[in-house]
Amino acid sequence: MSAPARRPGSLLLAAGVVAVEFAAAVTSFVASTLLPVIAGDLGARDRLGLLIAGSTLGLFVALPLASRVLAGLGTRGTLAAGTLAYAGGLAVAATARTAWVFALGQLSTGLASGLLAVFGIGSAIRHLDERLRRRVVAASSAMWILPALAGPAATLGLAHLAGWRWTLLAPVPFVLFGRLLVVRAAGDEPEAPPRPLGRTLLVPLGAAGVVLSEGWWPLAVLGAVVAGAGTMAILPAGTACLRRGTPAALAAMVLFAVGYFGADSLVTVLLTAGYGVSLGQAAIVLSAAPLGWALTSLAVARSPRRFSAAGLALTAAGTAVLAFGGSFGVALAAWAVAGIGVGLAYPGLYVRATTTGPAYSATELATAVITAECVGQLLGRALGGALSSAGGLFAAYGVFAVALAAAALVSRR
Structure with missing residues (x-):
């Protein structure tokens, strides 16, 4: 059975999903480029695993919980909670003075990213027909080209001008823009009962x-x-x-x-x-x-x-x-x-x-x-x-x- 037929907000939703992927690419290259600088400033050159573990663990914590959060808060409530957790976690990481506080902030951003990813992909599955969905997948892959080519140099230039803490916040406008497009196109819908955690x-x-x-x-x-x-x-x-x-x-x-x-x-x-x-x-x-x-x-x-x-x-x-x-x-x-x-x-x-x-x-x-x-x-x-x-x-x-x-x-x- 194919995805549902296209509805009026489908193009807006498709644009939102692609914009979110661009934001994910920007976030990835900013974080990886700044890692040596952050490690040096926090005195954690021998604790790189801790610095990068937070966002990864947050994502994996979010996956088994996503259906429960969506069922409890609804799609719009999940979007709001995820966006707040993302922005708050990034603020904690950007103001951190120790590696553990930085990792805690990254844990929050990873958790939010996992919830928002389930939200966005779930909306695309519900509302985009197969023809539009495969074009969205292709366009999303292309969203990594510009960040891959210009991201590291731009990140280092901004960090030189404003410092790594402000630079770490640079992806926020891209994330908020993509989520705004998605929430305007997707409405609240009933969720299937979540699976047992176990x-x-x-x-x-x-x-x-x-x-x-x-x-x-x-x-x-x-x-x-x-x-x-x-x-x-x-x-x-x-x-x-x-x-x-x-x-x-x-x-x-x-x-x-x-x-x-x-x-x-x-x-x-x-x-x-x-x-x-x-x-x-x-x-x-x-x-x-x-x-x-x-x-x-x-x-x-x-x-x-x-x-x-x-x-x-x-x-x-x-x-x-x-x-x-x-x-x-x-x-x-x-x-x-x-x-x-x-x-x-x-x-x-x-x-x-x-x-x-x-x-x-x-x-x-x-x-x-x-x-x-x-x-x-x-x-x-x-x-x-x-x-x-x-x-x-x-x-x-x-x-x-x-x-x-x-x-x-x-x-x-």
Whole structure:
């Protein structure tokens, strides 16, 4: 069953979802660029894990609670609460004098971001037809191009002029603008009864083990296993056994995230330690895949479904090439091909994973697709960290390629 037919506010809602993705991109690049500066100012250069853990843990705490918050507050109430929590958490982080206070503020922003993401994606599933939804996915991918190209330099320039604390607040206008567009287009609607918490709380517990492991791989692996177990309680029934339709699409999303984001997290390490190239060259390779992803998504926005399996296979091939070593040119070409493959595959896979039916509510699917992608990233990074710590950096890319090939096979279901 496809998404509902288009209604008058659909274009406004679509613009809001795309604007929110742009805000997420700006936020991501501001935070990552400022991290060394913040660590130095707070005297936390040896506690980077704590500085980045807050937002990640907040997101994973939000996922099992999102349906309950939406059921209790309604969509508009959730939007208001999430926006206040986001702005308040950012204010706490920007005024922090210790690493723990900064992490607490980031925890609030991560929690709010998770709730707002479920809200926005749930609204898109309810109100956008499939044709418009796949174009929104493609446009959202393209929203990362400008921040990726100009974000780091602009952030450093603003930090030089105003300091990192004011610069950390720079994404707020973009976030508020996107949420305003979404709330004007989406109305309050009844929510399906939330699922029992139970094992879903294993997701934030396992995530805490991964992000706070600080290089101790046994804790990271244990956390990944615990988070994976909790994920099965959030995803629709039949996901683990690859039931045809939405469950199989969500399973493919998990495998894709394990392979691609796991590989992406280690690209600079692989290039500098394994290929022996400079950090500047490694940064060029790192940017090749997201740029290829964004541009290709726009090119296939009209009919993305037919390319999902082929795109994932292409990404698997590009990742496998990296596992055999070589030169800077080979790595650049391979990772660019991997990004093009993601651009071919992701829009169609995402639309399939968020197609409603009588068995799934919009909030359930929104929570499921965010969980599938985020937990897949978590598992991929934990796996890559464990293998690279054991001296298997190139072997890790072989494993990532296998995960992507499996995603290609599963996506055909």
